[in-house]
Each structure stands twice: as C-alpha cells, then as structure tokens.
Amino acid sequence: MDSIITETAVSEIVWTQVGSIDDIPVLGSRVVRTPGGDIALFRTAADEVFALEDACPHKRGPLSQGIVHGRRVTCPLHNWVIELATGEAVAPDEGRTGHVPVRVEGRSVSLALGEAKLSRGGCRKACGHV
Numbered sequence: 001m002d003s004i005i006t007e008t009a010v011s012e013i014v015w016t017q018v019g020s021i022d023d024i025p026v027l028g029s030r031v032v033r034t035p036g037g038d039i040a041l042f043r044t045a046a047d048e049v050f051a052l053e054d055a056c057p058h059k060r061g062p063l064s065q066g067i068v069h070g071r072r073v074t075c076p077l078h079n080w081v082i083e084l085a086t087g088e089a090v091a092p093d094e095g096r097t098g099h100v101p102v103r104v105e106g107r108s109v110s111l112a113l114g115e116a117k118l119s120r121g122g123c124r125k126a127c128g129h130v
C-alpha cells in the first residue's frame, strides 16, 4: 500500500534582533527605525516587551512619548489609551495601530519585521499576544 505524504506550508517568521531589554526603560519605550516606519518598543513593570507602530490611531501622535501603565500606553497628544498587546484603542475610542510580534530570549529582543510590515492586522498567530 502506498503511503500518502502531505506537505504543509508553514510560513517562516524572520526575527530581527534589535537590542537588549535593558535598552528599554521600565515603564518606558525606545524607538527602532525601520524602512517601513518607526516602531516603538515598550517595557512594562513586569518586563514584558511589546512593539507598536509609533503612531497613534487617532492622529498619529508618537506613542513612544506616551505614558506606559500596566499593559497600556496613553498617547501624549490627546490621551487615547492603547493596548500594548494588540494596538487597539481602549473604548470609547476606536482604532488600531500596527502591532509587531516580539520575541525575548534571555535579555535579547527581536522583532518579526517581515511578518508585520507594520500592518494593522496584528499578530495573533505569530507571537501569542491576543
């Protein structure tokens, strides 16, 4: 009897190392410049790292200059609150900024720049942030 081999296409995520978690202040941020635009890396008090397009979904304010609290950042321009894990604006505001998958190994931080392309589609499958 012949066996059937099924090939499954698995998309490859290319991780780009962008520095150490120690380069990001606790409850602060750091900007990574990419050909696709600036990405803001945020570090929470619990040492979680998130990456968002450095542009608020309201009027593109620089989220990297916002205030990090819990797993959210407040935009410095008009105080919208954005979820770091998803880029979604917290109600009653509506909108979403691009979310880039992040991987932290030891102290090393990497971004899936090719996967995200700063899309507003999020990364629910790539990094587990939901």
Ligand code: FES
Pocket: 056, 057, 058, 059, 060, 061, 075, 076, 077, 078, 079, 080
């Ligand atoms: S630009 Fe961020 S709240 Fe207006």
